[in-house]
Amino acid sequence: MAGKIFKKENIFKYIVFILIAAAAIAIVRYYVTPEPVDTESNKNISIFIQNAIDEIDLSLKKGSSDDDMTTRLSWLKSNAALYQEAKVNKDQAITTQSNILKDRILKVQTRDFPGLRDAFTTSKKEILSKENIQIAASGxxxxxxxxxxxxxxxxxxxxxxLKGINQIVKDLRFKKVIFKWSEKKGDFTEYKIKGKEDSEI
Structure with missing residues (x-):
């Protein structure tokens, strides 16, 4: 009787071991087996990246842009989003392209963001002056x-x-916002803004 119980326990243990081994093999296969390459999708991404690189090169050659602030900011954001998608792609050719795109984006961002910040303050001067508020960008x-x-x-x-302007302040990558209520020394409050540098994507 004890022998039969012992045999049943052993059989049960073997079944559990087999199930665990099968699960382990399935998990290893899932993580080790390369994902099938979507060549059509990679081709499209490659075309988008090349178009973005060409556009940025043209922009860098031309100098400052005639686009309005909102259009330019949107363009910079879409280039950054394309880079974020491309950099995780496993295709070596796309990795190489994404590195070129990164280099171009950083060049155009460091060139454009100071001008965009200045354009923002200029665009708000008239409307804020009606509320007796002066605005300026410095540094x-x-x-x-x-x-x-x-x-x-x-x-x-x-x-x-500050809460009302928080998003645009972050989008334009201001580092600091100062509120002054008189020209007296100490009559101001300074807020540091946590956000990306111009040289970050």
């Missing part, structure tokens, strides 16, 4: 945004205002 790369108005003395006003 070597125009990455400090300053608002001046008695309106900004209360802490809540500053925080609410």
């Amino acid at each position: 070597a790369t125009k990455d400090t945004l300053t608002f001046t108005s008695p309106f900004f003395e209360p802490a809540k006003t500053k925080k609410d205002f």
Whole structure:
């Protein structure tokens, strides 16, 4: 009787071992077997990357762009999104292309972002002056945004205002926003903005 129970336990153990081994083999196959290459998709990505590289090269050759701020910012974002997609592709040719695209994007970003920040402040001057608010971009790369108005003395006003412009401030990669409510020394509040550098994708 004890022998039969022992044999049944052994058979059960063997079945469990076989199931575990089969599961392990399946997992190894899943992670080790290369995914099938989608050549058509890779061809399309390659064309998109090459078009982006050509467009950026043309832009770098031409100098500053005539596009409005929103169009230019959208163009920079779409190039960055294309790079993010291309850099994870397993195809060696696309990896090489994506490295070229990265180099071009960084060049055009470091050239364009200071001008975009300056264009933003210029575009808002007239409308904000009607509310008795002055706006300016300063610093070597125009990455400090300053608002001046008695309106900004209360802490809540500053925080609410910053909340309203938070997305565009991050999109344009400002590093700092300053609120001044008078020309007296110390009558200002400075907020550091966490975001990407111009030289980051």
